[in-house]
Amino acid sequence: MITGLGVISPLGHDPDTLFSGLMAGESGIRALTADGPRGPYSTVAAAVEFDPASYFPPGRKIDHLDRVTRFALAAAAEALADSTIRFTDANRRRSGVALGTGMGAANALEETYVQLLQRDPDRLKPMTVLTAMNNAAAAHVAIQHGLGGPNHTFSCACSSSAVAIGEACRQIRHGYADIMVAGGAEAPLTFGFIKAWEALRVLAVPDRADPSASCRPFSKNRTGLVLGEGAAMVVLEEREAARRRGARIYGELAGYGSSNDSAHITKPSVEGQAHAMSLALADAGLTAGDIDYVNAHGTGTVLNDVTETCAIKQVFGTRAYQVPVSSTKSMHGHLLGGAGAMEFAIALLAMQRRAVPPTAHLDVPDPQCDLDYVAGRGRSDQDLRGVMSNSFAFGGTNAVLVARATGS
Amino acid sequence: MTKTLETVREILARKYSLPEESIQPEATLESLKLDSLDLVETLFEVEDEFNIRVPQDGSINLKIATVQDIVDVVNRLVAQRKPLRLAGGH
Numbered sequence: 001m002i003t004g005l006g007v008i009s010p011l012g013h014d015p016d017t018l019f020s021g022l023m024a025g026e027s028g029i030r031a032l033t034a035d036g037p038r039g040p041y042s043t044v045a046a047a048v049e050f051d052p053a054s055y056f057p058p059g060r061k062i063d064h065l066d067r068v069t070r071f072a073l074a075a076a077a078e079a080l081a082d083s084t085i086r087f088t089d090a091n092r093r094r095s096g097v098a099l100g101t102g103m104g105a106a107n108a109l110e111e112t113y114v115q116l117l118q119r120d121p122d123r124l125k126p127m128t129v130l131t132a133m134n135n136a137a138a139a140h141v142a143i144q145h146g147l148g149g150p151n152h153t154f155s156c157a158c159s160s161s162a163v164a165i166g167e168a169c170r171q172i173r174h175g176y177a178d179i180m181v182a183g184g185a186e187a188p189l190t191f192g193f194i195k196a197w198e199a200l201r202v203l204a205v206p207d208r209a210d211p212s213a214s215c216r217p218f219s220k221n222r223t224g225l226v227l228g229e230g231a232a233m234v235v236l237e238e239r240e241a242a243r244r245r246g247a248r249i250y251g252e253l254a255g256y257g258s259s260n261d262s263a264h265i266t267k268p269s270v271e272g273q274a275h276a277m278s279l280a281l282a283d284a285g286l287t288a289g290d291i292d293y294v295n296a297h298g299t300g301t302v303l304n305d306v307t308e309t310c311a312i313k314q315v316f317g318t319r320a321y322q323v324p325v326s327s328t329k330s331m332h333g334h335l336l337g338g339a340g341a342m343e344f345a346i347a348l349l350a351m352q353r354r355a356v357p358p359t360a361h362l363d364v365p366d367p368q369c370d371l372d373y374v375a376g377r378g379r380s381d382q383d384l385r386g387v388m389s390n391s392f393a394f395g396g397t398n399a400v401l402v403a404r405a406t407g408s
Numbered sequence: 409m410t411k412t413l414e415t416v417r418e419i420l421a422r423k424y425s426l427p428e429e430s431i432q433p434e435a436t437l438e439s440l441k442l443d444s445l446d447l448v449e450t451l452f453e454v455e456d457e458f459n460i461r462v463p464q465d466g467s468i469n470l471k472i473a474t475v476q477d478i479v480d481v482v483n484r485l486v487a488q489r490k491p492l493r494l495a496g497g498h
Contacts, residue, residue, distance in 0.1 A: 059425060126448040 001242040002250040002403065004083025004235030005345050006075040008185075010046035010228055010332050013054075014078070018332075019349045022357040023378035027212035027331045029226050036191045037118075043198075044206040044214045045189050046228030046333025050074070064127040065140065066105035067187035071231035071338075072137035073144060076181050080145060083235040083247065085179065087146060096149030096177045098168035099138040099233075100160030100184035102337030102393075103193055108132040110190045137185055141233075149177040155337065158297070159258075160184055162340025162391035162399035165234065166256030172238050179241075183233035183341035197227060200266075202301055213361045215334075217298035217327035218305050218373045220364035225299040228333020232341035234348070250348045254386070254404040255284025261396035268304055268392055273311035276398035280388065281315070284402040288316040291323055291402070292384040293356050295347040296373075297392045298327020299334055306368045308390065313371075324382075326374040330360035340391035344401050347387040351405050355380045412458075412486075413479045419453050420475070433476035440475075447472060454478065460485040 007013065010028030011021040021028070032045045048071070055074040056062050062070065076097075087095065108131040115124060130136060135153040142151050150171050154164045161184020168182035188194075197203050204224035207214040215226040234250075242249060257279025261272030281287060297308055305327075313320040328346050335342050350356055355378055362375040384405065391399045417431045426440060437447060451462050451469060460482065462468055468481050 126445075126452045130445075 001237050001239050001247070001252055001406070002234050002348060003237045003242050003247040004079040004085070005250060005348065006078025006082060007230070007232045007342065007345055008048055008050065008071045008075045009230045009232070009342060010048050013074070015345070015349055019346070019353060019357070022328055022331055022346065023355060023380070025331070025358050025360045025377050027360055028228070029212045029214055029331070029333055031206065031211040032189070034189070034191065041191070043194055044204065044211045044226055046226060047189055048230045064131045066108040066131050066136065068101060068105055068107070068185045069137040069140050071187060071229070072099060072185035072233070073140055075183060075185065075231035075233040076141040077144070079181060079183070079233040079235050083237070085235065085237070091178060092146050093148040094177050095147040095179040096168070096171060096181070097138045097141045097147055097151045098154065098164040098171070098180055098182040099141065100154040100162070100164035100337050100340065101134060101137060101186055102155060102157045102160050103186060103188045104134040104155070105132040105136060106188050106190050106193050110192045113192070141181060145181070147181065156397040157393035157395050158334070158336050158339055159391040159393035159397040159399040160337035160340065161232070162344065162389065162401055163258060163397065165236070165253065165341060165344055165401055166258060166399060168236050169253045169256055172236055178238045180236040181233055182236055183231065184338040185231035186336045186338035187229045188227055188336055189229050194227065203227070204300060215300045215330045216361040216363070217296070217300040217330050217359055218309070218366060218369040219362045220366040222300045222302065222305065224301050225329065225334045228335045230332070230335055230342060231338055232345040234341070234345060249406050251351050251403040251405055253401065254286065255280040255282070255402035257281070257283060257400040259398045261398065263396065265396070266394050268307040269396070270307055270310045270314060272396060273308060273390070273392055273398050274314040276400045277311065277315040277388065277390065280400035280402045284386070284404060286386055286402060286404065288319050290386045291388050292382065293347065293350055293387045294323055294325040295343045295387065295389045296325050296327045297390040298329055298359065300327070300329060304392070305366070308392070309369045309371055320371055323372070324356045324374045324379070325371050326357055326359040328357050330362070340389065340399060340401070343391070344389040344403070347389045348403055351384040351387050351403060354382050354384060356382050356384070410479065412482050415457055416454065416475060416478050416482065419450060419457065423450065423453065431475055433474065433479065435475050436473050450478070454482060458482050458486055460489055
């Protein structure tokens with residue numbers, strides 16, 4: 001059962017603000033000017049406005065916490081507060097953390113290179129390793145809340161946090177934990193990482209007239225993805241324990257499917273994606289007919305959106321044309337390792353609020369992308385019995401999460 | 409109070425929000441609730457402050473137990489540094 005939810009997003013830091021922004025088709029993508037080694041450079045990105053003072057008490061040392069760790073800590077604190085769980089000595093040892101991140105402590109790593117290569121090749125801060133290690137965020141979540149159960153970090157590019165949530169569910173199902181704080185975080189908006197993504201030629205061409213409209217999934221005029229940052233964490237709780245304490249329940253994480261294309265490091269595969277969707281449905285004991293909304297991976301690259309459309313058709317059959325499919329990346333950008341968690345959280349909110357968020361900036365239909373992508377604005381008064389969230393990664397890892405409304 | 413002790417006290421007080429009067433020369437780091445990671449961070453700042461480098465081989469920091477131990481290390485390394493500097497100037 002999902003009993004808590006916390007987000008740090010380019011559209012706001014609480015579920016209400018995020019979801020209402022999405023429903024209105026608002027975009028958190030902006031022109032971004034940042035410092036580079038040869039002066040300012042500009043791009044478009046979905047950056048988070050984050051004031052650490054809102055999340056860390058005065059006097060707490062946070063210099064050694066990378067931006068990604070700060071995001072994760074803030075989202076986890078929000079999720080746990082939202083869940084109203086009270087930890088005791090007994091349940092802390094049965095409570096764990098599963099966190100996904102693709103690029104990890106990008107800011108700290110970049111700072112390390114700048115320091116070594118530009119300033120002093122002999123002088124790094126003592127906390128460098130502890131700041132930059134990929135499991136720093138998960139570790140600090142456990143330390144802050146005293147969670148003594150399993151603590152794992154998953155890194156499989158853009159599927160990382162969907163995998164984290166799926167694997168966390170298995171920890172509970174298989175009896176290793178009763179409570180898991182699960183999700184992901186990413187903070188990749190550094191000069192080096194942006195240049196690396198540019199070099200791969202998958203970033204969207206900035207829309208000069210309206211930078212916020214640069215990411216256009218499923219639209220014929222799409223040119224690529226827009227990098228985003230942030231974190232989303234959910235609290236997963238063993239079913240009976242959640243019911244016993246009368247927890248408010250967002251829904252049930254009913255199914256998780258994971259596969260690998262095992263074919264190409266970047267090129268997505270219809271078969272691999274469809275396999276993961278089918279596994280998730282089977283795991284949930286549901287069929288495509290039970291799914292009333294798909295939050296697509298929908299990156300806005302030419303190849304992804306066609307491939308994903310074909311994969312949905314393969315799994316959903318004729319129902320593919322009836323089920324609304326949207327890519328909220330058009331508004332919050334691509335959170336990479338944090339994307340799966342952010343989008344799963346959005347799918348949960350959709351189910352809870354009976355509303356389907358749109359795909360923004362889908363202005364020009366693409367004959368190869370012919371599903372109902374909820375173009376422009378969201379739809380309210382929708383009865384969503386089951387929702388699916390897709391995440392597909394470079395490296396070929398596909399991860400699909402299916403949630404079901406409780407009581408259905 | 410020696411200048412070195414004064415500076416070390418200032419660093420510890422600032423970094424760990426400790427009252428200066430608790431940072432007596434004979435105070436152990438343990439009694440100040442500082443762990444081995446805190447010591448590593450403190451040495452980093454001490455190195456910058458005194459323009460010295462504490463050797464990486466553990467020969468020194470593993471033996472540090474009290475505030476005075478840090479002061480002694482600093483004084484020894486500062487004393488070693490000065491002739492080297494003079495020599496470098498010729």
